Amino acid sequence: MTPVLELRGIDKSFGPVQVLHDVAFSVHAGEVTALVGDNGAGKSTLVKCVGGIHPIDSGEYLFEGKPVHVHSPREAAALGIEIVYQDLALCDNLDIVQNMFLGREHKRGIVLDEDTMEEMAAKTLEGLSVRTVKSIRQHVSSLSGGQRQTVAIAKAVLWNSKVVILDEPTAALGVAQTAQVLELVRRLADQGLAVVLISHNMNDVFAVSDRIAALYLGRMAAQVKTSDVTHAQVVELITSGRSGDLGLTNGVPA
Amino acid sequence: MTTTIESKPESPSIASNVRGYAERVRGGDMGALPAVFGLIVLCTVFSILRPSFLTAGNFANLFTQGAAVTVIAMGLVFVLLLGEIDLSAGFASGVCAAVLAILLTDQGQPWYVAVLAAILTGAAIGTTLGALVAKLGIPSFVVTLAGFLAFQGLVLLLVKGGTNISIRDETILAIANKNLPPVWGWALLILGVVGYAAVQLIRARKRTARGLTADPISLIAVRVGALAVLGGLAVYFLNLERSRNAAVVSLKGVPVVVPIIVVLLLVLTFVLRRTGYGRHLYAVGGNAEAARRAGINVDRMKITAFVLCSTLASVGGIIAASRGASVDPNTGGSNVLLYAVGAAVIGGTSLFGGKGRVLDAVLGGAVVAVIENGMGLMGYSSGVKYIVTGSVLLLAASVDALSRRRAAATGLG
Numbered sequence: 001m002t003p004v005l006e007l008r009g010i011d012k013s014f015g016p017v018q019v020l021h022d023v024a025f026s027v028h029a030g031e032v033t034a035l036v037g038d039n040g041a042g043k044s045t046l047v048k049c050v051g052g053i054h055p056i057d058s059g060e061y062l063f064e065g066k067p068v069h070v071h072s073p074r075e076a077a078a079l080g081i082e083i084v085y086q087d088l089a090l091c092d093n094l095d096i097v098q099n100m101f102l103g104r105e106h107k108r109g110i111v112l113d114e115d116t117m118e119e120m121a122a123k124t125l126e127g128l129s130v131r132t133v134k135s136i137r138q139h140v141s142s143l144s145g146g147q148r149q150t151v152a153i154a155k156a157v158l159w160n161s162k163v164v165i166l167d168e169p170t171a172a173l174g175v176a177q178t179a180q181v182l183e184l185v186r187r188l189a190d191q192g193l194a195v196v197l198i199s200h201n202m203n204d205v206f207a208v209s210d211r212i213a214a215l216y217l218g219r220m221a222a223q224v225k226t227s228d229v230t231h232a233q234v235v236e237l238i239t240s241g242r243s244g245d246l247g248l249t250n251g252v253p254a
Numbered sequence: 255m256t257t258t259i260e261s262k263p264e265s266p267s268i269a270s271n272v273r274g275y276a277e278r279v280r281g282g283d284m285g286a287l288p289a290v291f292g293l294i295v296l297c298t299v300f301s302i303l304r305p306s307f308l309t310a311g312n313f314a315n316l317f318t319q320g321a322a323v324t325v326i327a328m329g330l331v332f333v334l335l336l337g338e339i340d341l342s343a344g345f346a347s348g349v350c351a352a353v354l355a356i357l358l359t360d361q362g363q364p365w366y367v368a369v370l371a372a373i374l375t376g377a378a379i380g381t382t383l384g385a386l387v388a389k390l391g392i393p394s395f396v397v398t399l400a401g402f403l404a405f406q407g408l409v410l411l412l413v414k415g416g417t418n419i420s421i422r423d424e425t426i427l428a429i430a431n432k433n434l435p436p437v438w439g440w441a442l443l444i445l446g447v448v449g450y451a452a453v454q455l456i457r458a459r460k461r462t463a464r465g466l467t468a469d470p471i472s473l474i475a476v477r478v479g480a481l482a483v484l485g486g487l488a489v490y491f492l493n494l495e496r497s498r499n500a501a502v503v504s505l506k507g508v509p510v511v512v513p514i515i516v517v518l519l520l521v522l523t524f525v526l527r528r529t530g531y532g533r534h535l536y537a538v539g540g541n542a543e544a545a546r547r548a549g550i551n552v553d554r555m556k557i558t559a560f561v562l563c564s565t566l567a568s569v570g571g572i573i574a575a576s577r578g579a580s581v582d583p584n585t586g587g588s589n590v591l592l593y594a595v596g597a598a599v600i601g602g603t604s605l606f607g608g609k610g611r612v613l614d615a616v617l618g619g620a621v622v623a624v625i626e627n628g629m630g631l632m633g634y635s636s637g638v639k640y641i642v643t644g645s646v647l648l649l650a651a652s653v654d655a656l657s658r659r660r661a662a663a664t665g666l667g
Contacts, residue, residue: 091540093608103548105530
């Protein structure tokens with residue numbers, strides 16, 4: 001099966017500093033791909049290249065098998081790629097529906113079509129089996145961390161997106177809320193979306209992911225099936241770039 | 255955490271609406287409560303101490319007295335929503351009033367040319383201020399403080415060093431000095447009440463038909479009834495004879511500024527609550543970075559907010575010129591700006607951005623007008639008036655800051 005999103009030989013430099021070296025990365029529909037790596041390994045840069053925030057220097061960017069050029073977040077969104085950043089980018093003073101449709105409001109003439117938006121938002125949340133919010137007309141400021149994360153994810157999937165990238169979605173959450181969000185992440189993939197989960201937490205990664213992609217100093221150390229590796233191997237890949245037969249040899253892919 | 259999304263249309267009763275409101279107030283979202291409460295207390299105190307406060311003549315005075323400040327405050331709401339401030343709005347209104355007066359009196363232009371020129375002047379001032387804030391990134395406080403000084407000078411230059419230009423145009427004078435015929439007052443009130451009821455009912459019906467939660471008919475009836483009773487009382491009192499000698503000149507009816515303010519209130523509220531532009535203003539005020547990532551042009555929002563603010567200031571200037579029947583270097587000066595900022599904040603618009611309504615400006619403007627008027631009747635000097643108004647502004651800002659803290663603590667906002 002062709003991956004929904006495939007990157008080949010991606011290079012990216014900021015001035016004299018090369019952040020990504022010849023990175024290959026693929027994401028499949030219906031799967032959760034965990035993107036792991038130590039601080040500074042290039043996870044954020046890679047995601048920003050995917051999202052059109054940073055242009056890539058060289059390499060191929062394939063979407064559904066076709067080469068594409070993504071120069072702005074808008075173009076990424078038009079392809080069906082949505083990124084949920086760590087800070088969630090929600091407006092506290094607006095309610096759930098208003099946040100989900102922010103910048104892409106439905107209108108009838110010049111008037112906002114609140115009823116349609118409310119229906120669509122309710123349907124999306126229902127489709128994700130979200131049962132934790134009292135009313136979708138609640139202000140976001142009154143939501144818990146997990147509920148906010150849920151709203152941000154629901155906002156990303158509202159647009160029939162195909163790839164959803166989540167940047168550390170559980171970093172600020174407690175145990176129960178982490179479980180809820182992970183459940184939601186799994187459900188997204190089960191509904192056929194391609195999900196990329198950036199995480200530092202090995203428990204989360206092993207709990208929900210189908211594949212693991214490990215970055216080490218700007219190179220893709222390995223992209224493997226989660227069932228084929230152990231906890232310790234992934235940690236080794238993250239910290240030293242190799243683990244047994246897996247990973248980089250002398251800093252280049254085996 | 256355990257309740258489900260209302261999948262079935264559950265009609266919230268009046269009781270549940272009241273409970274929801276009480277919850278919001280406890281959580282720190284005071285809304286218009288302080289302004290309404292303040293208005294009731296002030297009116298009660300003044301009417302006990304000075305029975306003349308309660309006369310029909312004084313009631314009509316309140317409207318013409320507060321109109322200019324209220325309109326300027328309406329404009330400030332847009333800037334405050336973004337978390338910015340416009341300190342130059344007062345003198346901007348003065349500049350526009352001076353332009354109006356020069357065209358009317360010195361150049362002998364018809365009133366509509368003068369009004370258009372004044373409004374365009376306001377829009378040009380707003381564009382300049384907004385561009386400096388949005389494009390150059392100078393804090394709005396500094397830009398508009400500079401504007402405050404510069405426009406003060408500009409008014410002086412325009413009216414040639416302190417002479418005053420009197421206005422004799424009948425149409426302009428009518429704005430703040432004439433009244434509608436009593437029948438018109440009633441007709442407009444009935445139109446307003448019926449229109450409000452129709453809008454509310456149609457919306458509730460549409461939502462019920464689509465299976466969404468709608469306001470119950472009883473709640474709508476209460477709202478419409480309240481509007482009808484309050485509006486009816488106001489029109490009744492304004493239609494009483496206010497002239498000391500009715501045989502010589504009759505003075506009764508709703509002042510012309512009232513429908514002007516009502517129309518501005520309706521149009522601007524529509525813009526804020528029902529259009530994408532308004533939604534984006536709230537979004538930029540709530541979280542500018544989130545708005546930017548959602549594809550909203552934050553710079554454009556800032557510039558247009560300043561344009562709206564200065565344009566409404568020009569309308570305020572026209573009303574002030576009409577009321578004074580002249581323009582002098584002090585038009586839009588001294589306390590006008592602080593009264594306008596005070597009106598918006600007293601009404602419940604937050605200085606921190608993201609929270610506010612156009613109605614706030616009207617309620618706050620009423621509080622400011624009542625203080626000014628009542629203190630005047632009590633015979634206090636303007637020194638005392640300034641101190642009291644300053645204290646009220648400080649009090650309103652404290653309520654804003656405290657309710658924000660409380661909202662942060664309870665997670666409501």
